[in-house]
Amino acid sequence: MSRLELLAVTFADEVAQGMDLAGRILEAVSLADGDVVVVTQKIVSKAEGRVVELAEEDEEGFRALVHAESRRVLRRRGSLAITETHHGFICANAGIDRSNTAPDTVVLLPRDPDASARRLRVALERATGHRLGVVITDTFGRTFRNGVTDVAIGCAGVRSILDLRGTPDHTGRTLAATEICIADEIAAAADLVKTKDGRTPVVVVRGLRRELLGEGSVKGEVVRDYSRDLFR
């Protein structure tokens, strides 16, 4: 019987700019070979200094910041803007977050979340000697379905897309169009063990099949250009 385990990792105190995230993670949890470390975007951004001072009630400043972080604004409804970020992510307010941050600050997305994931992976692998994966997550809404889910915004050492096209099903016929977004499924899974107060910014996924590990890139494989989407 195939078995997967998800472990929520609690951080006792805040992540600050310049903090050694790999070190912090390894203080909090003992990693095993093949583990995938799922990290909330917010602590990556904080460690990378992607924090901007902005008064709580400064709606104009917030709007300007959303524009600066976006290629284009796709839809607007009240104070909510759905934008395409410079990475190509389509999400609310360019992924800028005002919750679980210090007063009068907002947190931007990492500049290059795949690169952030690669750096963290290298640091964790060097420190442990294990082969590891990293997924950086954020919480996005989606079309046609209510509610948000966690998705991958960056990854390393994990398949972003598992391409099963051409694989036979159990009747021997070839599976059609089956490219599974493993990185997003890992992100969603990890969210199930997190508490929403921001105290569990890291989740370890243990026991993934080896075929799900490998090289991946959210920007390279998961992001679909807005102009190429059937719905826009």
Place this chain on the structure above:
Amino acid sequence: MSRLELLAVTFADEVAQGMDLAGRILEAVSLADGDVVVVTQKIVSKAEGRVVELAEEDEEGFRALVHAESRRVLRRRGSLAITETHHGFICANAGIDRSNTAPDTVVLLPRDPDASARRLRVALERATGHRLGVVITDTFGRTFRNGVTDVAIGCAGVRSILDLRGTPDHTGRTLAATEICIADEIAAAADLVKTKDGRTPVVVVRGLRRELLGEGSVKGEVVRDYSRDLFR
């Protein structure tokens, strides 16, 4: 440390119309109180007789079937139609599946997947005396991101949406717009332990926080009316 476990359950042989799914699941796995049983749509549809004979090469018949199972066709690209099903799901070819089925047959979605989940939950709870949840999943594409992920098409005994609006974050500020689609996150998580040959149609999720259990409905809470979506 919060911990979640996912167990893939293997079925040795095919599910046929009228088969007692609860009985089959309980032969294959021993359930514990609070478990959520994640079941692939295909075996639910097969057990419910939602199987139609259709020659492999009958593209016209397939197209007619897609239309019959849909409220409307939203987009078309080659042989792929993105439609809104009578349930309100927006997916490829009305969710009709030609892989992992007997030759010259296709499998339709259950008529009312929430009701299917409720029936299965009642049968499993009666047989075990435990408090259980059920999520019925299918594999959908999505806008703006490549790759498919598993989503919930029906659920019972599990929160479809966890509404955290009004909950304080760890700085004491109120979280904005945080309605998490737990049912979809469970579906995505379960897919990570499944093999794609169709032999692991059931996954048990063990250790979910109690607040994630409760009453839910995909149709009632997750499906967003197409006409109300910002992207259409």
